[in-house]
Amino acid sequence: MRSPYAIYDDDPPPGVPVLDIDPFETGYFNDPYPAQQAMRDAGPYFWLSRYGVGAVARHDSVRAVLADWRTYCSSRGVGMEDFERHGRFRLRSLILEVDPPEHDAARRVLNRVLSPAVLADLRERFFAAADTMIAELIEHRRFDGIADLARAYPLRVFPDAVGMGAENREKLLPHADALFNSFGPRNALFQASTAKVNFEWIEAQGHRERLAPGGLGMMVHEAADRGEIGHGDAPMLVRALLQAGLDTTINSLAAALHALARFPAEFDRLRASPDLAKNAFEEAVRFESPVQTFFRTVTRPAELGGLPVRAGDKILMFLGAANRDSHAWDAPDRYDIGRRITHHVGFGAGIHGCVGRLLARMEGEAVLTALARRARRILLAGEPVRHYNNTIRSWSSLPMELVPA
Known part of the structure; x- marks a missing residue:
C-alpha cells in the first residue's frame, strides 16, 4: 500500500526484496523491533513499497x-527529498548535506573547535555542573528524566561553551525537532513541528555579535578571519555546531537514563566501576x-550484497x-555496559559521522x-x-526516582 506522503513511485530493481512496512507511523515508533528484524531478514538491500525507496538495515550494509x-x-x-528533483527547503548546511570538497573545510574547522584538547578545557566545568545537578535531583528524589536532566543539563552547559546568551535557550529545541522531522515524509509530525519554528531566530544565533568572546562559536568566526572558511559561512557553521552538540546529547542521555533504570544490575556494575560511565x-x-534513520542518494550504479542499486534512487x-544486528553483536537486545561497541553506527560513520559525538560522550x-x-x-x-519524530527515537517525559547512595 502506497503512503499518501510518498513522493516516489519507482518499482524496485530486479531481484530486490519488497517490504510493506511504514517506518514513519506511530505503531512502528512504539515498537520498531519486529519490523527491524524483518528488514534484516529480507536481505542486504530491500525496497519499501509504501515510499518507493531502497533501504538497508543490516550492520554491514549500513x-x-x-x-x-x-x-x-x-x-x-x-532526508526523503532529492534536492536535484525536489529542490532544497531546509536551511543550508555546510556539514550535514554537503560532500567533499565543500564539506572538507567546514569539517576541519569544527573538528578543531571540538577537538579533544578543547574539550579537555571544558571537562572540569561540565563534570562539576553534572555533579551539582545530580545532587539537586537526589534531594528531590522524584523528577522528570527529560525536562529535569536529559534536556536541562545540555541546555545549561553547552550553550555556555558556545558563547550563547542565557535567554531563550529552550527555543533551540523546537528547531531541532523540526529539523529531524524534515528528514522523513511531510506528514503530520513534520507539519506540526515546522509550525513552531522561528527560522530567523535560529539563523541569528550564529552571528558574531550574539556570541561571547572565548567560546566555541567565536572560534568558528576566528577561523573565518584566518580565511579557513568564508565569513558568510561562519554563522551557518555555528548553527550546525548548536545542532550537533545539543539534540544528539539530549536524546542519548535520555536513552542512558532509561536503560540504567530498566537494567538495575548494569547500574550496580556502574556504581562498582564508575570508570565504565x-x-x-x-x-x-x-x-x-x-x-534511527538517515537517507542517501545513489549517484552511480552499484551493488549491495550482490543486489543492484540504481543511480538516482533514495536509500534509507x-x-x-x-x-541490533546479531551478526555484529552477541545478544544485541541486551544492555551491557561492558560490551565492546566501537563499531556501532549510532553516531553515523565515515566523513559524515556526527560532529558532536565527542561532546555528547563527555556530557x-x-x-x-x-x-x-x-x-x-x-x-x-x-x-x-x-x-514521536520521523528520525529521532525519544521521550517527552520520563518519570524517575533516585535513591541516595
Whole structure:
C-alpha cells in the first residue's frame, strides 16, 4: 500500500526484496523491533513499497553506505527529498548535506573547535555542573528524566561553551525537532513541528555579535578571519555546531537514563566501576539508537550484497536496526555496559559521522559518573511518554526516582 506522503513511485530493481512496512507511523515508533528484524531478514538491500525507496538495515550494509560518500551522497539531501528533483527547503548546511570538497573545510574547522584538547578545557566545568545537578535531583528524589536532566543539563552547559546568551535557550529545541522531522515524509509530525519554528531566530544565533568572546562559536568566526572558511559561512557553521552538540546529547542521555533504570544490575556494575560511565553511555546509544534513520542518494550504479542499486534512487539507512544486528553483536537486545561497541553506527560513520559525538560522550560520561557516585538506585517512577519524530527515537517525559547512595 502506497503512503499518501510518498513522493516516489519507482518499482524496485530486479531481484530486490519488497517490504510493506511504514517506518514513519506511530505503531512502528512504539515498537520498531519486529519490523527491524524483518528488514534484516529480507536481505542486504530491500525496497519499501509504501515510499518507493531502497533501504538497508543490516550492520554491514549500513556501514557500507555510510563509508562510500561518492556512491551514496549526502549533498542531494539526507532526508526523503532529492534536492536535484525536489529542490532544497531546509536551511543550508555546510556539514550535514554537503560532500567533499565543500564539506572538507567546514569539517576541519569544527573538528578543531571540538577537538579533544578543547574539550579537555571544558571537562572540569561540565563534570562539576553534572555533579551539582545530580545532587539537586537526589534531594528531590522524584523528577522528570527529560525536562529535569536529559534536556536541562545540555541546555545549561553547552550553550555556555558556545558563547550563547542565557535567554531563550529552550527555543533551540523546537528547531531541532523540526529539523529531524524534515528528514522523513511531510506528514503530520513534520507539519506540526515546522509550525513552531522561528527560522530567523535560529539563523541569528550564529552571528558574531550574539556570541561571547572565548567560546566555541567565536572560534568558528576566528577561523573565518584566518580565511579557513568564508565569513558568510561562519554563522551557518555555528548553527550546525548548536545542532550537533545539543539534540544528539539530549536524546542519548535520555536513552542512558532509561536503560540504567530498566537494567538495575548494569547500574550496580556502574556504581562498582564508575570508570565504565563512558562505555555505559556509548552502549545506550547503540541499544536505543536515538538517531534511527538517515537517507542517501545513489549517484552511480552499484551493488549491495550482490543486489543492484540504481543511480538516482533514495536509500534509507536504518541505523537503529543495524545497531541490533546479531551478526555484529552477541545478544544485541541486551544492555551491557561492558560490551565492546566501537563499531556501532549510532553516531553515523565515515566523513559524515556526527560532529558532536565527542561532546555528547563527555556530557554522557559526566552525568553517569555523577549518578554512579551519588545514587544507589535509579528507578522508573511512572510510565514513560514517547515523543514521536520521523528520525529521532525519544521521550517527552520520563518519570524517575533516585535513591541516595
